[in-house]
Amino acid sequence: MEKYGIGQPVRRKEDARFITGAGTFVDDITRENLAHAFVLRSPYAHADIGRIDTSEAMAMPGVLAIITGADWIAEGFAPMPTKSAVQTKIDGSKLNQPPRHPLAIGRARYVGEPVAFIVAETRAQARDAGEAVEVDYEEREAVTDPAKAIAPGAPRIWDDIEGNFCLDFELGDRQATDKAFEDAGHVVTLELRNQRVTAVPIEPRGAIAEYDSATGRYKLHNATQNVHANRAAFAGVLNISPDELHHIAPDVGGGFGAKNSGYPEPPLLLHAAKKLGRPVKWINDRNESFQSDTHGRAQDSKVELALDEDGKFLALRTATIGDIGAYCWTIGPFTPTAGSARTQGGPYYFPAMYYTSRAVFTNTMPLDPYRGAGRPEASFQIERVVELAARKLGIDPVELRAKNLMPADSLPRKTPMGLDVDSGDFPKVFGRTLEMSDRAGYAQRVEASRERGLRRGFAIAPYLECTGGSPKEFAGVKFAKDGTLTLSVGSQSTGMGHETSMPQILAATLGLDIAKISYVQADTQATPIGGGHGGSRNLEVGGSAVVTAANEIIGKAKQIAAHLLNSSAEDMSFADGAFADVKTDQSVSIEDVIAASLEQARLPGDMEPGCLDTGAIFEREVISCPNGCHAAEVEVDPETGAVQVVGYWVVDDFGTIINPLLAEGQVMGGIAQGLGQALLEEIIYDPESGQLVTGSLMDYALPRADDLPAMEMEFFEDAPTAKNPLGVKGAGEAGCCGAPPAIVNAVLDALAGDGVTHIEMPLTPQKIWRAIAEAKT
């Protein structure tokens, strides 16, 4: 029997199917009589749609149905919902939220917006027919830059929305902040961009819809991160009850936020499946994914730091313009507002802060959360302005950071942004990261780089972030007669390994063999509620729901154990998988108690077989604050501008670590995406035509195996949070918060002697080479 506790590097159960090709991703599923759909997308960023002639396409081989915007509206379906937690402007009025339908209605507002939906016998036939649909477009002037979109005279994307303005937002004490700036010894200001990127899960989005005319029920297998919320959204669009839609996510090949949204294709598929009486499949190709997966970041900010004469931070003031694309999408307005405000100032002690932002419409693919959703942006903002301040004031950037971190004895503390920082030791984590990075040997390494004609740079980047996503989660446990049990949880793994970590928690709490536990997720029939994946929430709320369920099971099992031992439940103790009578020392194993729970003859009279089956809900009251510190060393070739990250060190405080193997995997993956943002990735739209320039993997640079350095990492576990029973703080998004500032500041440190003080991400060789050349002149 394999007994595993909390904190052990249990190898993943799910790997057995993935390494043998036996995983089931949505495109691996097929059905009898399956039809295939293709989405015809707008080739224009902004165009009126006139007549759509489908006659030629309908006559093509295999074509079964073509749905246009006019057809869709005629069905009386509702628009897709927006569920941003921020719904009002600063003046209290409601945000400007244009209706979003699965198909463009009369006007296309971004390249890739669905214009028609074609169903045929094969995917190739549907695609061929898409080319034969004649759409009369009348092109309009497009605007893709958010600052231009709110400037006077900009093309109007929505006729009834002036200035392409969605909403504005503020948080913090404006007066106290302004006062601090007036009295400050130094003020350092930096304008910077968190550029638009996209998640690029390697599995493209896709789904299969089925309709059972006998029961009137729909079934949807969908590469989504959130079956419950999207079931509600799709049911709302189709004017059906959520109970009529069974929503399942099979194995999902990565998400990172981009599979969270309410997308247009599933309602179209569901409608087509009912209309045709056949199952219908749609799989996006990669080029379509760049156009039609939600994008992330896209914030332009002015960041101002006030310091006293000695370099103590007095106040932080940030003003952001957040590009949200052509629609509010699912929670688009949230990220540049509250999503980016909460963790302003990072782990530093600020007496005053003020954050303000505007969310703006442009003729681009809309934005929704991408790994971190606001926290990486905030982390980049503070760390860049601190680095610049150190340079301007002639203070060592390590020293400037160290003297401004929130001291351990200042916690618990509510920051001026209202973030409840209950636990941690930021100076200790910072100090340990410095130790790991071998500062003593740095001068020698700089010299060795110099001898090879390279510039070496170093930067350290402490970060503080927070969890998010739905605050409630469900865990259910069912026991079977063969001694196995099934654990069902409403959170969802799209690669993070819940199939291992969640049974690990249950096995550890109940003292059971992990091999006996099978795991179910992402099925609206398996759990009554579910918050899916997002906001590093799984262990925090899902794991805590498992603990809550396990404790209920132990409570009920004590009654059975007492009955078996002729004792009373009050005298039962539970440890190491056995119940013992504290008075007599007689004991019974949990396996035996579980077996007894399934036989009426061995149960107390008031209990029934199956009585140990348990469903429990955990609801968090306050979000947790993962934190930590990254440090990077880079080499820059001044002749080519090429960067290689040559050293990387991390200490993370995620509270209690359940499975270090999986936690490290999350950190490394987050760093890779952060490195991508820092050095490689950017979604670019042509400013004149609004065309997507980076529309394929040949144009959009993902990190490759030789871009990543070896990473040394440790976990700081001495300050678990009391906000949940596991003491966990969340791990999934931290890497994306620490890596961009660590890498960008290290590159700028390498170029300090060249007089380069700022380069916008991504720091491509061309931009670096130009910056060096321009600094010379």
Place this chain on the structure above:
Amino acid sequence: MPAISLSVNGKPVSGEYEARTLLCELLRGHLALTGTHVGCDTSQCGACVVLVDGDPVKSCAMLAAQADGREVTTIEGLAGGEKLHPMQEAFRDHHALQCGFCTPGMILTSVALARGNPALGEEDVAKGLEGNLCRCTGYRNIIRAVMAGAKAMREQGDV
């Protein structure tokens, strides 16, 4: 429609397929070997890599007809029966996969890298995997796994 005969995972396959059928479509659609994944359409991601006569090939960029008369190995055919191939074991042992979508292509490319270089080093692996994208792991555990898998293959005389 061209008639094609080839060997897939040691078994003979023959039939007539539409000329535009890609090797990945033959494997996934006609033969139901869905372990070969398709993650892009410009042969960048490498999720669809299979071995053709032992060489790693992006099966989305090869017509089924081009595989006529050749031996194809997919992820389903890599293990000898119940026993995992050492590269598969190494990927599990080193947590070299998260979502699992890129994994079949990664493993098959890695097997070919190990067979092609008895003195495989970490840098060779990093360069050798340039044509295989992973968005989850940050690659370092994959590199560790390939080093361990290659070592095990050498010990078993599979290199």
